[in-house]
Amino acid sequence: MTIDSITHSVPSTVGSSKFSEAELQQKAKDHLWMHFSRQSVMEDGPGVPIIVKGEGHHIWDSTGKKYFDGLSGLFVVNAGHGRRRLAEVAAKQAEELAFFPLWSYAHPSAIELADRLASYAPGDLNRVFFSTGGGEAVETAFKLAKYYWKLQGRPTKHKVISRNVAYHGTPQGALAITGIPAMKEMFEPVTPGGFRVPNTNFYRAAEMGAPTEDLETFGLWAANRIEEMILFEGPETVAAVFLEPVQNSGGCFPPPPGYFKRVREICDQYDVLLVSDEVICAFGRIGEFFACDAYDYVPDMITCAKGMTSGYSPIGATIISDRIYEPFKHGNTSFYHGYTFGGHPVSAAVALANLDIFEEEKLNENVRLNSPAFRATLEKLNDLPIVGDVRGAGYFFGIELVKDKVTKETFNDDESERLLRGFLSKALFDAGLYCRADDRGDPVIQLAPPLTIGQPEFDEIEQTLRSVLTEAWTRL
Structure with a gap:
């Protein structure tokens, strides 16, 4: 994920850390080896997103910016953040x-x-x-x-x-x-x-x-x-x-x-x-x-x-x-x-x-009850020329991106690189939606939010994706 949008005008310490934002970024650059990540993003850029707080289906970074956690961390925080x-x-x-x-x-x-x-x-x-x-x-x-x-x-x-x-x-x-x-x-x-x-x-x-x-x-x-x-x-x-x-x-x-x-x-x-x-x-x-x-x-x-x-x-x-x-x-x-x-x-x-x-x-029941509405809300995105397929089950969906809806033509490696890492990852981040733009296979956006959410949150996810994907298509 690229993080050009990060700013560093934050209080003297970050969250529960005794160090400032600038100090944490430097320590990360000096010593932290992230998982499944390009270290060059941290080495050559202004830093990495530092997540300091979670509550319900939202997370906050060290600059105070709020995000919708559309991936439950990594398909993990099913009951939501901040459970005292x-x-x-x-x-x-x-x-x-x-x-x-x-x-x-x-x-x-x-x-x-x-x-x-x-x-x-x-x-x-x-x-x-x-x-x-x-x-x-x-x-x-x-x-x-x-x-x-x-x-x-x-x-x-x-x-x-x-x-x-x-x-x-x-x-x-x-x-x-x-x-x-x-x-x-x-x-x-x-x-x-x-x-x-x-x-x-x-x-x-x-x-x-x-x-x-x-x-x-x-x-x-x-x-x-x-x-x-x-x-x-x-x-x-x-x-x-x-x-x-x-x-x-x-x-x-x-x-x-x-x-x-x-x-x-x-x-x-x-x-x-x-x-x-x-x-x-x-x-x-x-x-x-x-x-x-x-x-x-x-x-x-x-x-x-x-x-x-x-x-x-x-x-x-x-x-x-x-x-x-x-x-x-x-x-x-x-x-x-x-x-x-x-x-x-x-x-x-x-x-x-x-x-x-x-x-x-009754979180399992919540998923069974609301999954059809989640699917239907995401399927509204099918009117976008870049969306080829919406698929999944429960609270677990993928949106496949294509160059041509009729032929199902996908993006080549260079195009996928520019689309996912050059634009989508940063644009979704800037728009306040944490999810996964993935190309292990054909390019997809993956969603797996906490199991506590319902229709208002489905609408929020859809609206954010619609805005970002519409802009992505204009850049192709």
Whole structure:
């Protein structure tokens, strides 16, 4: 994100920091290495946005400017910013037991949270392995899938299948599952065994050689590509399929009707585990605690993180079926895997309180009730020549940008660079809307606001996007 609009006329200190804006910017330039960011923006520009406060669905930067948080931080702050209750729970737990590992010991908040998550999970997914984030949860599922098959006397089942352009994390194992070549090439050779199949982007179905007559036919075609890959690689070599209920990267691809029913059939037929990667989709983003319930399938494992605490403390989890857990119930078999801070007492306590808020305020119900209105409001943008497609589910939408609505012609790399980073990121920032302009795939704007909002906020988002996208089109 470019930040030419930042000014530095602020009070002598910023937020709770004892340093001034200028001092913080200099310290950031001297020492901070940001994630997934071009350091040159900070090195060569006036500084970076420094966010100092959050309240509800708004955030404020160090200059006092207010923004609508249209991405819930990073698909995380589902219950909204500024929940004093969660801060107080964290403080109380830290006073009582700030830390203890789950290495042969346990503590109450991890036990209670495991029980709570198992009660929400479908089918026989009754065992919870904690981590500190989504990438670690995926890494755990990958390792466990391979180990499980070894314990079944089928050690050649080690490969995993995921979808084109899908993002599943950055640890070496999770990176092998991620389907974005540009994110992997600088780290090659990555962990072997990752294979890709087409995603469920119906808007681009023709370019995949897929049927375009209706969604259900397309969904069956896409699911059958998983069977095709299993047969091509050999069923005795494939351990698991990793799928997000709604694929994030590429711009919110919902599953067509019948897609996951067919995928489940395929996995059962060939003895392949199905992992539902719900790091983004769980905890209300699609209107259920676990999005697999929204699409009526029962996976063998669920990976989750982000919204579990609404970001008030880091945690992740892999939820595992009784079938996969069975070999570990007896004898000397152990899963030699873990994380120092997995199931951290403070994070687990915050997660429990956050889930209480979900139930008390009926946040899942709010998403299910209002998602059609959110979609309808965003679809008003279809009258703009730059908007090709509006898609998504729950409170999770993507807006694909095109050069030509009739032909669906997209932007080349140079054009995408100028559009997204040269204009849109800064223009959205200046307009007070924090969201994501992304080109992992075709250029899209992604929206995933806190689950507490309703029609007035939908209108505000639409009006801001309309103004910025109208100007973007005039600059092409």
